Amino acid sequence: MGFIDSHILSLMTFLPLLGAGVILCVPKGKDETMKWIAALASFLPLLLSVRLWFAYDRTLAGVNVASQFQFVEQYSWIPSINVEYFVGADGISMPMLLLTALLSFLAVIGSWRIDKKIRGYMALFLLLETGMMGTFIALDFFLFYVFWEVMLLPMYFLIGVWGGPRKEYAAIKFFLYTLAGSILMLIVLLALYFNTTNPETGAHTFNLLHYMSQNSHNAWLKGFDVRIVLFLGLFIGFAIKVPLFPFHTWLPDAHVEAPTAISVILAGVLLKMGTYGLMRISFPVFPDVTVYFALPMAILGVINIIYGALCAMAQSDLKKLVAYSSVSHMGFVLLGMAALTPLGMVGASMQMFSHGMITAMLFFLVGVVYDRAHHRQIDGFGGLGAVVPVYTAFIGFAFFASLGLPGLSGFIAEQLVFLGSFPVFRTLVVIGAVGIIFVAAFHLWALQRVFLGPLNPKYATLDEINGREIFCLAPLVVLIMAVGVWPMPVINLMNASLVRLVDLVKAVI
Amino acid sequence: MFLGNLASLRYFLPEFAVTATILLLVVLHVVTKSPKSTGSGFLSLLGVGAAILLAGVSPAGAGRSIFEGMVAYDGFAVFFKVLTSLATLVVIFMSMDSRDLAGRSQAEYYIFLLSTLLGMFLLSSATDIVMLYLALELVSIPSYLLAGYLKGQEQSTEAAMKYVVYGATASGVMIYGFSLLFGLTGSTQVAEIGRSLAAGKATLPMLLAAVMVAVGFGYKIAAVPFHMWSPDVYEGAPTPATAFFSIGPKAAGFAVLIRFYFTVFAAEDPGTGLWRLTSAVDWPFLFAALSALTMTVGNLVAVKQNNVKRLLAYSSIAHAGYMLMGFVLLSSAGIEAILFYLVVYLFMNLGAFYVVVVVSNATRGEEISDFMGLGSRAPFAAVVLSIFLFALTGIPPFSGFIGKVYLFAEVIHRGVYWLAIVAALNSVVSLYYYARIVRAMFLEEPKDASAIPVPAVSFAMLVLLAAPTLILGVYWEPVARIAADSVRMLTF
């Protein structure tokens, strides 16, 4: 138990990689074996995440104090340039770790019907899971960057080989866009490396916690213009991932063309990395610039909310509608973060967690209907509620969760964001709240067109949702309801850290 | 200070090994009945292997100047000798596997290959401008012959012609620059030239000489605007020869560029470890501009290519541009970055060419369309080629990323941010054309779905090339230390 506890984060990260290695060695043709190995390799981190939930001390804040991080592992990796394998968890990363573990396992189960090149698919997916986990636990910027980039390759192949009709275009667009942002991040990374020193040894360091302590910055790095440029460089890199308008154009293509389970992971986890990066790196390292850009960031967030909702309303493809709804929901996260209040920050983090689950449900459900009808045109359906009532119940639930129905987690998150931002950005919050009307509008309109109304005779014999698909959805349903009614356990998980984060940023004012 | 001829002999053993192998190959070729046997291939392997062993077993300590100051024996030279020998070793395996060369006289091919290697040994260690010129010609002339080796094919002959004309012009300009330096300083010793130039002030002839010499070196590393020969030569030459050109002469060219410029135009500032350039021209800007131009031209033109060999030629021009980033301020850290990058580049690039050889053996074609569906026709080769291509792009967790990080780090540390941004944008552009090949292999269906065999030796070599590409992406400390030590031991 001791070994597991002291290395729990590394185990969660590298067990999937080990699984990928095992899958590569399985003899050709044993597709079922490969699927079960993948399921096991993604189930083990989920088990470990349960242990994480119980072992995490909710009073420690972390953020910028090394001793307050938990499950820390710190080894020297490349001594000549002071790169360390430094990982740890705090309230910012905990919800993300749990979300990733859960969604990865559900996505593997959701991929059960993939029929070609299972070996490659599962191996790449597990590699992707390693990259995702690693990004959330890394506290050394170089390590963070490596894990961040490790995610790109598998995504390119997963979209490009197993995707829809325009998969190659979507895949390369995703890859180029994200790589451009990452390279900007690399430049900022190196600029930070050369201009900060480790307080103990006086050498250059990649340690994020050292970056957060402003006295380790040298004179050049303390110059405000320099800091603005570096902050913007990081911001663009993260904004591409969020995705923030106007860097969002890769998202509709990537989401629509990706296979179901990959869309789930893309929307559920990968989008959160952008805002996670802002919380983990940009805000603590450049607090003064954060405060300087708070209003523009909030404006961008609100633009996301409104623009995403309006675009979603105009869609005829159900999956694209869900994709744009993701754009809209991520706007709430940024709004909450930009407010720089404890409530706003908690709301933002809660929205990351909640939206992860909700959007995962939505993509699974869209995948269900696509599997049966082989198209996703909203106007091509009609009155499906009569034929597939269980499925309609699930998707109705998901749509209501997405539009923020009280009693479900989305409501909690959005309300916390509004409560936290209203004191700071009165007008913007009003506009954002109006945006919710649009969100509700397109969800209900889509629901009505597809499931209610006269039955489209073509689908009178549609298959009902099956046990495996329900297995993917049920945990999410339970969690969404639980968090919606009793959010305190999740809020307690992140509260201490987020309050410390806000204090850290506000300290410069 | 200089070692006399007799005493220098024991430092010259790798070169002896290579020379002896060349002579034995000539004898073998003359004596043997069938010139198409592969005995010469194995003999060359032995010779190059012996050279690596002898080069690696180097007496420790600071370097010394041997053969009356003509040649230097130091860690820097040893690094390049081992590097180029390794490249030659891989190329010999590639040549033995290549169908292009199968029907032709084997021994002469290996004679040319090993002669070029001997030239590269001398080029990495030359400290006298006469020796420098000799070594450069010894690298170039067998290269011309290698480029034109496929006698019946028009493309090959055209490649050789272009190479000869371009190479001769570049060497001519370079030797003129050398003669100006000799005239200004009265000495052919590179170190002497450096000292006299440091003493006097910068004059027009000296700057002219420096530029002319740069033409010669720039031609060898295929930097823009001296790169025009490169795509045609790479496309027309037999693929193993192309692979050889992309790493061997390029590495030797960098060796001589570094050694020459360090010695003549820089003087060490013991305070910062940064080399001050004793000249009036803004050298950092000049090299930075050269670097930016090279990588941009290389990458942008590569995007339009459909022939994989030509694409890889332009990509190697671009990589020379990246490596020049380390050269911008002539700092020790920058040179270390170049040396590190050369090591990882050797594995990535030779690996990519090896897969091209395997594929063209079966499909007789070198276009991207010949790689379509390789994921199903030859899965191992396709996966391994993807590894090499993504490593060349410079994304983690491959070794190419680490190489780029070192180069980027140097440029950012010295404050030349615009160059870093240019290099960053170039990396993204390069992803596009490398991904085109990957896309053809995995995302498209093959025209002809028959399997492509990967012979056992090729398989083993691909594994041996892919392994460092993967491992060095995760743990690269030893190579970084070797690079750092080699720079420290640079003597004049």
Added chain:
Amino acid sequence: MGGFPATVDFSNPYFAVLVLLAIALAMSVGFVLLSQALGPKRYDRIKYSVYECGVDPLTPAAVRVSVKFYLLAILFILFDLEVTFLYPWAVLFRSLGLFGFIEMAVFVGILLVGLVYAWKKGALEWQ
């Protein structure tokens, strides 16, 4: 940027040479350009054909020279340079001692291998 552009020293004797060179260049290039620009351009097939002692051209202007001349010239250069190295060695033979002898023997030996190669490849055959 000290020293660039370089200051010109007018009392330097080579300066006069530079002026001469410049004028000569200007005159020769200038006259050619002038005649090309100002002269009449009337195309006449006979005027533009190759001059071959007044008769009609028997072969095209670019005659293919047999490569054996080139081969012979190259071989001559190689072995002539070998001899060139032999002369100073011969002069200093005594003071160079055994080391010098072995060194030259190796040199001649390498070239001997080359000679055998050329011989066996038929480069020494005239036809």
